[in-house]
Structures are given as C-alpha cells and as structure tokens.
Amino acid sequence: MLFLLQVAEDKISLLSLLQKGGWIMYPLYILLVIAIFVFIERVLAIKKAGAMDPKFMFIIKDHILSGNIDAAKSMAKNADNPVAKMIEKGVMRIGKPIDAIEKSMENVGKLEMYSMERNLNILSLIAGIAPMFGFLGTIVGMVQLFYGIASTGEYTLNTIAGGIYTKMITSATGLIIGLIAYVGHNYLSTQIDKAANKMETASADFLDILQESTHS
Numbered sequence: 124m125l126f127l128l129q130v131a132e133d134k135i136s137l138l139s140l141l142q143k144g145g146w147i148m149y150p151l152y153i154l155l156v157i158a159i160f161v162f163i164e165r166v167l168a169i170k171k172a173g174a175m176d177p178k179f180m181f182i183i184k185d186h187i188l189s190g191n192i193d194a195a196k197s198m199a200k201n202a203d204n205p206v207a208k209m210i211e212k213g214v215m216r217i218g219k220p221i222d223a224i225e226k227s228m229e230n231v232g233k234l235e236m237y238s239m240e241r242n243l244n245i246l247s248l249i250a251g252i253a254p255m256f257g258f259l260g261t262i263v264g265m266v267q268l269f270y271g272i273a274s275t276g277e278y279t280l281n282t283i284a285g286g287i288y289t290k291m292i293t294s295a296t297g298l299i300i301g302l303i304a305y306v307g308h309n310y311l312s313t314q315i316d317k318a319a320n321k322m323e324t325a326s327a328d329f330l331d332i333l334q335e336s337t338h339s
C-alpha cells in the first residue's frame with residue numbers, strides 16, 4: 124500500500140508537466156490553435172468545393188445536345204462548386220473556338236485552385252517554425268539551468284536531471300505541433316488534388332460534349 128501511494132505521489136499530470144515548459148509554451152499554444160483552426164476551416168471549404176451531383180455532367184450534356192443552352196447555363200450557375208463554375212464559363216463561351224473555350228475554363232480552374240489552397244501555407248509555416256520554437260525554449264532553459272548551477276554551486280545529479288527534463292518539454296511540444304501541422308497540410312493537399320482531378324475530368328468531358336454537338 125505504501126508503495127502504491129509513493130507511485131501515485133511521483134506521478135505528474137500532463138497539465139502540470141506542460142506548465143514547467145515556461146513562457147515559450149504560450150507561442151506554441153497559439154501556433155497549435157492556429158493550425159487546428161486553419162485545418163478545420165480548409166477541410167470544410169475543400170469538402171464543399173468537392174461536393175458535386177454525380178448526374179451533373181449528364182444533365183449538362185443533355186441540355187447542350189438538345190440545344191437548351193440557357194438551361195445548361197442556369198444549372199451550372201446554381202451549383203456552387205469549382206466544377207460548375209468552370210462549366211458555366213464554358214457554356215457562356217459556346218460559339219467561340221474550342222481553344223478559346225478551353226483557355227477560359229483553365230483560367231477559372233486556376234482561380235478555384237488558388238481559392239482551395241488559400242491559407243494552406245500557414246500550416247506549412249507552422250510545421251517548420253513550431254519545432255524551432257521548441258528547440259529555442261530548450262536552449263534558453265538549459266542556459267538558465269547551467270547559469271543557476273554556476274551561480275549557486277549546486278550541481279547534484281537530481282538538480283541537473285530535473286532541470287533538463289523540464290526544459291525538454293518545449294522541444295517535445297514543438298515537434299508534436301509541427302507534426303500535426305505537417306500531417307494536416309499533406310492531408311489537405313491530397314484532398315485538393317482529388318478536387319483538381321474532378322475539375323480536369325469535367326473539363327475534358329465538357330469539351331468532348333462540344334465536339335459531339337458540333338458533329339451531330
């Protein structure tokens with residue numbers, strides 16, 4: 124029983140452990156909050172951008188082949204996603220050369236890609252600077268520790284070990300936050316690539332529809 128009580132006393136909570144990291148922990152907390160906010164905001168935005176009715180292109184095709192251009196334009200305008208915006212631009216350019224239509228759609232696609240990638244560089248930045256903040260906190264803490272030892276002359280093993288492990292907390296926290304931001308950035312990049320593939324496929328299908336309509 125006495126052994127169990129001693130073990131319980133020796134345990135330290137995560138909160139109290141993080142508090143030992145010092146003032147450098149506060150910028151790390153801010154970076155973590157920003158990373159989480161940007162990740163959630165981008166996930167929702169990219170998910171919305173990638174949402175599309177699977178029958179969208181079939182209906183557009185029926186409208187164009189039947190000569191109902193206004194209906195195709197109205198449908199594309201009412202669908203709020205990058206694919207629909209590209210198709211809307213293409214429908215509005217019907218009657219012009221295929222190359223001009225394709226160029227117009229590519230320009231819209233670039234703008235939509237830029238919109239989806241917005242703030243993604245923030246996660247990349249956090250992935251780089253969070254570990255550096257953590258290492259900075261550890262270095263500052265180690266300097267303070269050894270300065271204190273030199274000033275007081277107290278250099279017992281317990282004092283040194285206790286000081287070192289608390290100063291390493293900032294490095295560990297910075298690495299964890301950097302890893303979270305890095306994984307989040309890669310995940311979002313993958314989702315953007317999937318959305319880009321949908322846009323490219325829809326653009327190619329639309330151009331095929333135009334070619335078919337001109338030969339029918």
